Structure formats: C-alpha cells, structure tokens
Amino acid sequence: xxxxxxxxxxxxxxEVAELLGVEAVTLVFKTYPDGExxxxxxxxxxNEEVAIVQTTSPPQDTRxxxxxxxxxxAKRHGAERITVVVPYLAYARQxxxxxxxxxxxxxxxxxxxxxxxxxxxxxxxxxxxxxLAKFPFPAKTVSAIPLLAEYFKQKGVDKAFALAPDDGAxxxxxxxxxxxxxxxxxxxxxxxxxxxxxxMEKKTLDVGGKTVIIFDDVISTGGTIAxxxxxxRELGAGKVxxxxxxxLLIGDAEKRxxxxxxxxxxxxxxxxxxxxxxxxxxxxxxxxxx
Ligand code: R5P
Numbered sequence: 001x002x003x004x005x006x007x008x009x010x011x012x013x014x015e016v017a018e019l020l021g022v023e024a025v026t027l028v029f030k031t032y033p034d035g036e037x038x039x040x041x042x043x044x045x046x047n048e049e050v051a052i053v054q055t056t057s058p059p060q061d062t063r064x065x066x067x068x069x070x071x072x073x074a075k076r077h078g079a080e081r082i083t084v085v086v087p088y089l090a091y092a093r094q095x096x097x098x099x100x101x102x103x104x105x106x107x108x109x110x111x112x113x114x115x116x117x118x119x120x121x122x123x124x125x126x127x128x129x130x131x132l133a134k135f136p137f138p139a140k141t142v143s144a145i146p147l148l149a150e151y152f153k154q155k156g157v158d159k160a161f162a163l164a165p166d167d168g169a170x171x172x173x174x175x176x177x178x179x180x181x182x183x184x185x186x187x188x189x190x191x192x193x194x195x196x197x198x199x200m201e202k203k204t205l206d207v208g209g210k211t212v213i214i215f216d217d218v219i220s221t222g223g224t225i226a227x228x229x230x231x232x233r234e235l236g237a238g239k240v241x242x243x244x245x246x247x248l249l250i251g252d253a254e255k256r257x258x259x260x261x262x263x264x265x266x267x268x269x270x271x272x273x274x275x276x277x278x279x280x281x282x283x284x285x286x287x288x289x290x
Contacts, residue, residue: 001288002045006054006070008063009087012269013053015281016085020288025050027070037062039069046078051288053085057248057271060090064109068116075117082119083288087270087280088246089123095131098193110135122287124270124280125172125217125245142287144268144280145172145215148243149179151266151278152213157241158182160211165189165200165228172215176243180213187228200227208236218246219267222253229260239263247273 001022005013007029017024025043032038052070056063071082094105113121114136121139126132132139152160162176166189177184188201212232219225225242232240240262247267254275257265269276 001049001051002043004041004045004050004052004070004074006052006063006066008057008066009053009055009085009269009272011272012055012087012279012281012284013085015279016051016053016285016288019281019285029066035062037066037069039066039073041070041073041077044077045074047080048078049081049083050074050079051083051085053087053284055087055270055272056090057088057246058250064090064112068112071113071116071118079117082117083122084113084118084120085122085284085288087124087268087284088248089121089126092123092131093127095128106131107134110137110139113137122284124268124283127217142283143172143175144245144270144278144283145175145243146179147278147280147283148215148245148266148268149176149213152241152243153179157211157213157239160213160241161185161205161207161237163187163205163207163212163214163228163232165214165216165224169216172217176213176215182210187231189224189227198223198227200224200231202231202234205235207232209238211239211241212237213241213243216242216244218248219244219253219257219265220248220250222249222256225262226256226260229257229262233261242266246270247275249273249275 003017028040054067091105126141159182162173162184164173164186170186173184242265267275
C-alpha cells in the first residue's frame with residue numbers, strides 16, 4: 001500500500017504513512033491564477049493499493065475537486081485500488097430532500113468520486129451513517145469519540161458527565177461515557193429549516209457541581225455548543241469542556257463558545273485548526289490495515 005497525502009491533510013497523511021511504515025507519495029500541487037487546482041503524482045503507484053488522505057472541510061468544493069483529481073491521476077497511472085480517506089466528509093448533512101426542490105448533495109459527491117475512480121471510502125463520524133449505505137462503493141465511518149474522551153482522561157478530567165446537544169448525538173455521549181466512567185445525557189435541539197435558527201429545551205439533568213464535557217460531531221458556527229454550555233451553567237454544572245470531531249469553527253465560533261464560560265475546546269485534526277489537539281492518525285492507520 002502507498003499513501004497519497006492530499007494538500008488539505010498533508011500532515012495527517014504523512015503521519016498515517018509513517019505509522020503504517022509505507023511510502024507517502026509526493027504530490028505536486030498548485031492553484032492557477034484563476035483558482036483552478038492542478039495535481040501531479042511524483043512517485044509511482046503502478047499496481048499499488050493506494051489510500052488518498054484528504055479532508056473536505058472549507059473550502060469544500062475546491063477540496064472535493066482536488067480529491068477527484070488525485071484519484072483520477074492515481075487510476076490513470078495504474079493504481080490497482082483506490083481508497084479515499086476523507087476525515088471530514090463535506091455535504092454529508094444534506095442527505096435527503098428536507099424542503100421541496102432541494103438536491104441530495106451527498107449523493108452527488110459520492111457519484112463524482114466514483115466517476116473519478118474511487119473504489120472505497122473511509123470517513124470519521126459522518127453525521128448520519130445511513131447516507132453511506134447509498135454510496136456506489138463500500139463506504140464506512142469510524143468514531144473518534146473514544147480518542148477525544150481519552151484526551152480528557154489523560155488530562156485528569158475523569159468521571160465527567162458526557163453531554164450531547166440533541167438525541168441524535170446521544171450515542172456520542174454514550175461512547176464517551178465508556179471511557180470517562182461518569183454519567184451521560186442529552187438536551188433537545190430544534191432547528192428552523194428556513195432560518196437555520198436553533199432553540200434548545202432545558203431538560204432536568206443531574207449535572208449540579210459536576211464537570212461536564214459536551215460532545216458533538218461538528219462545530220460550525222458554535223451556536224449549538226454555546227447554547228448547550230449556557231444551559232449547563234444554568235443547571236449548576238462545575239467546569240464545562242467541549243469536544244468535537246470536526247472543528248470547522250466558522251467565523252467567531254471559538255470566541256462565542258469561550259464567552260459562555262467553556263474551559264477548553266478540543267477537536268481532532270480532521271479539520272486542522274487551533275483546537276486540533278487529537279490526531280486521527282492511529283485510528284485511520286488501524287482502519288486501513290483491517
Ligand atoms: C448538527 O446536528 C450537528 O451535529 C452539529 O450540532 C451542528 O452542525 C453544529 O452547528 P453549529 O455549530 O452551527 O450550531
């Protein structure tokens with residue numbers, strides 16, 4: 001096997017190659033003055049099983065095209081099998097028609113990757129696992145929640161209460177609880193499909209005086225987490241921490257979350273950012289050898 005670290009996940013791809021003890025194929029990459037992407041493989045991939053590591057966090061469209069170009073280059077130059085490792089899978093949240101007239105974005109992304117020569121896909125904490133069943137090739141998601149929980153355990157934040165902002169994310173809190181050994185629970189979130197505005201119901205949760213860690217898959221604008229943290233404060237929680245797999249942190253999301261009294265935000269390098277303190281390399285390299 002050979003690894004091709006894409007421009008959006010260069011460091012992560014190189015770490016995965018190092019952990020697996022395999023070659024990281026060098027990629028010449030540039031952006032033309034008009035914004036178009038150019039890629040060229042410097043190493044050989046003839047008759048090789050190849051894994052391309054490229055996240056598709058913002059700018060999503062550019063990174064998706066880069067991923068498709070790399071897959072095409074690998075296929076064209078004789079790669080036997082291509083797996084794409086896409087830690088943050090863009091467009092995965094638009095997995096159905098919510099409002100009349102919409103596209104199913106995730107299906108379009110899957111078909112585009114297929115057309116570029118992709119044989120299988122590995123992603124991390126995709127928003128809805130069921131979307132992957134509709135991909136035209138084997139696609140699976142793995143969870144980074146145990147790694148995030150382990151980060152807090154190592155830090156000495158043990159027996160914390162693991163909270164999910166809504167019941168769809170409760171399983172994340174349950175997974176974290178297995179590592180942390182405290183309690184877990186969720187709030188109830190509603191999102192207005194037209195305005196995107198969220199509201200959250202304050203539920204009775206036994207968090208008084210306890211350290212709480214809020215777990216979510218994605219932090220985008222930070223609205224969800226800021227609201228959840230505020231409710232934890234109102235319920236008398238002690239310290240409040242935040243853990244997320246994909247720290248997109250759009251605009252002033254980080255500030256917004258810290259302003260409500262959150263001690264620390266911890267994310268993975270699925271989306272390289274200031275809070276990416278947990279590496280996905282061990283998880284992904286393990287997955288590639290299964
Ligand atoms: C949605 O259900 C996701 O799990 C996240 O909670 C959401 O994407 C976070 O978005 P934001 O940070 O903009 O509230």
